[in-house]
Amino acid sequence: MSITVSHISKTYGTQKALDEVSFTVGGSEVVGFLGPNGAGKSTMMKILTCFIPPTTGEASVCGFDTRTASMDVRRNVGYLPEHNPLYLDLYVREYLDFVAGIHGLNDRTRRVNAMVERVGLGREQHKRIGQLSKGYRQRVGLAQAIIHEPKVLILDEPTSGLDPNQLVEIRALIKDLGREKTVLLSTHIMQEVEAICDRVIIIDRGRIVADDKASTLRSRQQHHEVIEVEFDRAVEANLLLNVGGVVQARRNEGNTWLLAHDAANDIRPAVFRFAVENGLQVLGLQKSERGLEEVFKELTRH
Numbered sequence: 001m002s003i004t005v006s007h008i009s010k011t012y013g014t015q016k017a018l019d020e021v022s023f024t025v026g027g028s029e030v031v032g033f034l035g036p037n038g039a040g041k042s043t044m045m046k047i048l049t050c051f052i053p054p055t056t057g058e059a060s061v062c063g064f065d066t067r068t069a070s071m072d073v074r075r076n077v078g079y080l081p082e083h084n085p086l087y088l089d090l091y092v093r094e095y096l097d098f099v100a101g102i103h104g105l106n107d108r109t110r111r112v113n114a115m116v117e118r119v120g121l122g123r124e125q126h127k128r129i130g131q132l133s134k135g136y137r138q139r140v141g142l143a144q145a146i147i148h149e150p151k152v153l154i155l156d157e158p159t160s161g162l163d164p165n166q167l168v169e170i171r172a173l174i175k176d177l178g179r180e181k182t183v184l185l186s187t188h189i190m191q192e193v194e195a196i197c198d199r200v201i202i203i204d205r206g207r208i209v210a211d212d213k214a215s216t217l218r219s220r221q222q223h224h225e226v227i228e229v230e231f232d233r234a235v236e237a238n239l240l241l242n243v244g245g246v247v248q249a250r251r252n253e254g255n256t257w258l259l260a261h262d263a264a265n266d267i268r269p270a271v272f273r274f275a276v277e278n279g280l281q282v283l284g285l286q287k288s289e290r291g292l293e294e295v296f297k298e299l300t301r302h
Helices: 041-048 070-076 092-102 108-118 134-146 164-177 190-196 214-220 268-277 292-300
Strands: 003-012 015-025 029-034 056-061 077-080 152-156 182-186 199-204 207-212 224-231 246-251 256-262 282-288
Touching: 003 041, 015 041, 015 056, 015 199, 015 207, 029 041, 029 164, 029 190, 041 056, 041 152, 041 182, 056 070, 070 077, 077 134, 092 108, 092 134, 108 134, 134 152, 134 164, 164 182, 164 190, 190 292, 199 214, 199 292, 207 214, 207 292, 214 292, 224 268, 268 282
Parallel strands: 029 182, 029 199, 077 152, 152 182
Antiparallel strands: 003 015, 003 056, 199 207, 224 256, 224 282, 246 256
């Protein structure tokens, strides 16, 4: 296994940031590591990258223990922390060459050239890092994380500050990296998880509450289905709640409503009868796919 975590706990004074956390990640896959603020995500990532030790338990990366073989772990890990630390006075190429030197790479110029091309820094490569936008600084951080060709990538909020075009490019790059490396990715953007992650681990208050494929999590947690219906004019929520089978009615946009109902019953005929009885026209009706965001809220709602 590329990453093995066994009964890891981390305590700060009286506060337990991680509580008996265990999971494994192996092979070439992108794993989303999700949780509310303060759930323990960054703490876990810092343990895996040997920044801090666990209070109890064991963790290993590529077979190397994070306590006893930290240098071997660091040789095999590329890390982009949430707050991307960069030397702002250095030029982009100068900084990447410096990082390549720290890793003891012999072909530093070739590796710098490859990183500049791979993460899309071509137009910015001769600028000081302090002159770059936040999005391009993230690209520099990603380049330093992969310049030594690590087997494992640990990325904490890697797309923070990127514009929509940059998001598409960096997501595609991370997905591509996942074909050849193990990628552990922390993010708050659920669409990002849906787009690039093969598997999802959700942590809440220091404990793992879910670990599975996103599609499996959606279906497993689904007690209700949702249909989206658009009427030709305004409707009161209390009237929709009287439609047989409707357990929740939430306005979406304009005269469009999201109606939740028991997954075992089809409420569409009842909705059409309601429309006829109240002189309404149904302009559109479709099943609304349940997203990972709803699953996340259910699992982490206190």
